[in-house]
Amino acid sequence: MPVYLESENIITSLGFSVEENLKAMGEGISGIRMCNNPALSDQPFPVSLVDKNRLDAALSGFSLPDDSTFGKLVFLSVREALKGSSVDPSDPRTVFILSTTKGNIELMRGKGSNAGNSRLLLWHSAEQIRRYYGNPNKAIVVSNACISGLLAMIAGQRLIKNGDYDHAVIVGADVVSKFIVSGFQSFLSLSTNPCKPFDRDRDGLTLGEGAGTVVLSNRRPDRKTVIELVSGASANDANHISGPSRTGEGLFIALKQALKGIVEDPGFISAHGTATPFNDDMESIALTRAGLAHIPANSLKGFIGHTLGAAGIIESLIGAGCLSENMMLKNMGLQHQGLVNALNTPIENLKQPFLTFVKTASGFGGCNAAALFRKHE
Amino acid sequence: MPPHYFASMNNPVIRKYVSVDKRSVKVNGTDLLLNEQGADFGEFMKQIYHACSISYLKFFKMDPQSKLGFVAAKILLQDDDRDRFEPEEKAIVLANSASSLNTDEKYFESINDIPSPAVFVYTLPNIVAGEICIHHNLKGENTFFIQEEFDIQFMVSYLNILFSTTNTRKAIAGWVEVDLDDNYRAFLMDVEKEGSSEIQGNFTVDFIHQIFKL
Amino acid sequence: MEELKEKLKVQLIAQLNLEDITPEDINSSDPLFGEGLGLDSIDALEIIVLLQKEYGIKIEDTKKGKEIFQSIDTLAAYITENRK
Numbered sequence: 001m002p003v004y005l006e007s008e009n010i011i012t013s014l015g016f017s018v019e020e021n022l023k024a025m026g027e028g029i030s031g032i033r034m035c036n037n038p039a040l041s042d043q044p045f046p047v048s049l050v051d052k053n054r055l056d057a058a059l060s061g062f063s064l065p066d067d068s069t070f071g072k073l074v075f076l077s078v079r080e081a082l083k084g085s086s087v088d089p090s091d092p093r094t095v096f097i098l099s100t101t102k103g104n105i106e107l108m109r110g111k112g113s114n115a116g117n118s119r120l121l122l123w124h125s126a127e128q129i130r131r132y133y134g135n136p137n138k139a140i141v142v143s144n145a146c147i148s149g150l151l152a153m154i155a156g157q158r159l160i161k162n163g164d165y166d167h168a169v170i171v172g173a174d175v176v177s178k179f180i181v182s183g184f185q186s187f188l189s190l191s192t193n194p195c196k197p198f199d200r201d202r203d204g205l206t207l208g209e210g211a212g213t214v215v216l217s218n219r220r221p222d223r224k225t226v227i228e229l230v231s232g233a234s235a236n237d238a239n240h241i242s243g244p245s246r247t248g249e250g251l252f253i254a255l256k257q258a259l260k261g262i263v264e265d266p267g268f269i270s271a272h273g274t275a276t277p278f279n280d281d282m283e284s285i286a287l288t289r290a291g292l293a294h295i296p297a298n299s300l301k302g303f304i305g306h307t308l309g310a311a312g313i314i315e316s317l318i319g320a321g322c323l324s325e326n327m328m329l330k331n332m333g334l335q336h337q338g339l340v341n342a343l344n345t346p347i348e349n350l351k352q353p354f355l356t357f358v359k360t361a362s363g364f365g366g367c368n369a370a371a372l373f374r375k376h377e
Numbered sequence: 378m379p380p381h382y383f384a385s386m387n388n389p390v391i392r393k394y395v396s397v398d399k400r401s402v403k404v405n406g407t408d409l410l411l412n413e414q415g416a417d418f419g420e421f422m423k424q425i426y427h428a429c430s431i432s433y434l435k436f437f438k439m440d441p442q443s444k445l446g447f448v449a450a451k452i453l454l455q456d457d458d459r460d461r462f463e464p465e466e467k468a469i470v471l472a473n474s475a476s477s478l479n480t481d482e483k484y485f486e487s488i489n490d491i492p493s494p495a496v497f498v499y500t501l502p503n504i505v506a507g508e509i510c511i512h513h514n515l516k517g518e519n520t521f522f523i524q525e526e527f528d529i530q531f532m533v534s535y536l537n538i539l540f541s542t543t544n545t546r547k548a549i550a551g552w553v554e555v556d557l558d559d560n561y562r563a564f565l566m567d568v569e570k571e572g573s574s575e576i577q578g579n580f581t582v583d584f585i586h587q588i589f590k591l
Numbered sequence: 592m593e594e595l596k597e598k599l600k601v602q603l604i605a606q607l608n609l610e611d612i613t614p615e616d617i618n619s620s621d622p623l624f625g626e627g628l629g630l631d632s633i634d635a636l637e638i639i640v641l642l643q644k645e646y647g648i649k650i651e652d653t654k655k656g657k658e659i660f661q662s663i664d665t666l667a668a669y670i671t672e673n674r675k
Contacts, residue, residue, distance in 0.1 A: 101501060103476075110486065111482055114482055121474065121478075121523075138524075138528065142523075143501070143503065144502075144519065144521045147519075151519075151520055158538045159534075159535075159538070162541075178488060179484070182497075183494075185492065186492040186494040186636065187494050188653055234520065235516055235518070236469070236516050238515060238516050239511060240632075241511070241633075242633055243631070249516065250516060253516055365510075365519075366510060367506075367507065434611075435629070438633075494633055494637060495608075495633050
């Protein structure tokens with residue numbers, strides 16, 4: 001039983017829909033700007049932020065279950081995705097899934113004043129949104145570092161394929177906060193300029209915020225071109241909690257398992273490509289081990305930064321949009337490739353027929369995930 | 378002790394289970410170690426570490442949640458034959474309610490001074506899974522779920538999907554949490570797809586409800 | 592210098608949570624990373640925090656850190672040259 005991408009929405013610095021994001025990215029526009037906000041960092045740093053005025057304007061008149069930035073992103077993204085969907089969110093055959101790394105962490109205060117704050121609990125955020133839509137099933141929350149979004153989609157696909165549900169409303173969101181910025185700064189992993197995935201001069205990642213929602217369904221959407229989430233897998237490096245594996249072990253296993261039984265080469269690869277020196281090298285090793293080094297690969301981080309728990313969903317939906325339009329986006333920010341193993345990383349958009357693509361993600365804790373998407377016309 | 382269960386060879390089974398809370402460490406429902414002096418968390422973890430003759434310097438760098446999951450997994454897998462399955466056939470699926478909030482609060486306190494990278498890295502719930510994977514060479518499926526309380530029905534359902542549709546043949550599954558009030562509980566099961574010579578019971582919702590409460 | 596080295600050993604043990612290791616166990620000329628103390632990339636970042644906290648020295652380039660963090664000897668020499 002195939003599982004389809006039934007409806008979707010994304011909210012990033014580049015726009016409030018998949019179409020708006022695709023258009024900007026297609027024109028080579030990046031949403032990364034230098035930010036000089038002491039509430040986020042003492043020094044100016046490049047970052048991809050959602051337009052908060054536009055977010056508020058889009059939500060005026062609603063009584064929100066949670067009025068934090070995180071709550072707003074989740075609410076608007078789900079609402080927009082459901083607008084274009086034939087799935088009934090209150091149907092007992094529908095399940096809500098939330099993916100996030102830090103949820104409402106910007107509401108955290110000093111020691112002792114957090115224990116009673118239910119908004120800090122990720123399951124509580126998920127429960128709020130499914131209750132708002134009158135859904136009778138307990139919401140599922142996946143919080144597995146930077147693979148959360150892709151893993152949430154894989155989990156949703158599995159639950160539908162297994163017959164537990166017919167539809168899943170999967171939303172991923174993360175907000176750029178001082179908590180996250182200072183942490184990556186302490187890791188010396190933030191780039192000084194907009195990040196440059198796969199480039200020889202890459203010096204770190206650029207953070208981004210946003211939300212993505214996808215409605216997965218076993219019902220084939222009523223339109224000419226549809227995208228199927230064919231398969232997915234996750235795996236662990238079993239090597240180090242923060243350092244990428246030097247052998248690409250976990251990503252290689254995830255790719256191998258996700259593509260098991262698939263004979264044709266994928267059309268393109270939407271890689272993780274954070275632009276830290278070690279991550280991108282790790283990916284080049286894993287893709288080479290998986291026999292995929294020749295497949296065109298891109299990272300979307302140069303357009304919208306690393307959106308953490310939302311990244312897997314946002315980037316999968318951009319990939320699906322590209323598949324529909326028979327195009328592949330360039331690697332924004334890449335000038336001169338510099339990787340342990342050479343990859344095929346286009347620096348111009350490709351216009352050609354594509355039937356499938358692979359999305360990958362890797363994160364702290366040594367986790368990795370990969371999923372295959374296929375177009376049906 | 379749970380009643381004797383007849384375990385089917387065709388359905389997933391629980392080879393062993395371990396529970397750790399502030400009172401005791403239990404293996405298959407039987408006390409292994411009691412916290413008789415009412416030692417605080419750090420002290421109790423150290424006692425378990427020494428009682429189980431663990432020698433792993435990285436243990437002392439872990440945050441409380443990782444320490445808790447690490448000792449529980451260590452006891453769970455101490456007698457397990459590593460080579461029966463390929464690393465990529467061994468999954469880990471964990472859950473808790475408080476994510477990493479206990480360590481998040483500690484990290485938050487450090488931000489206005491000098492943020493600590495060694496604390497920041499633990500501000501994700503799945504790091505404990507990573508620590509367990511590293512020590513026991515588990516390279517299979519990985520997922521951390523956040524739930525109001527341990528959703529046994531869901532855990533059984535999700536693991537059965539892994540067993541039936543992925544390469545997974547063994548899974549470390551359960552609950553690991555240190556919450557904002559410093560309450561803690563670990564409950565880990567070693568679940569195998571095809572049965573094992575040593576079995577505590579079938580991997581069913583009813584059985585897990587019994588042993589989780591013990 | 593010897594005094595600084597001894598102080599550094601104590602500070603390192605505390606900052607990096609080196610359980611069951613005493614200052615006497617650390618040889619000033621021994622490599623800090625690799626086998627010995629079992630330090631890794633996160634420990635390197637924590638040494639950067641320690642230098643900033645205790646000696647007001649900021650290191651923003653990890654490559655530079657590699658040379659400075661070779662041993663207690665190199666670390667002490669760097670601090671002596673750069674402390675404020």
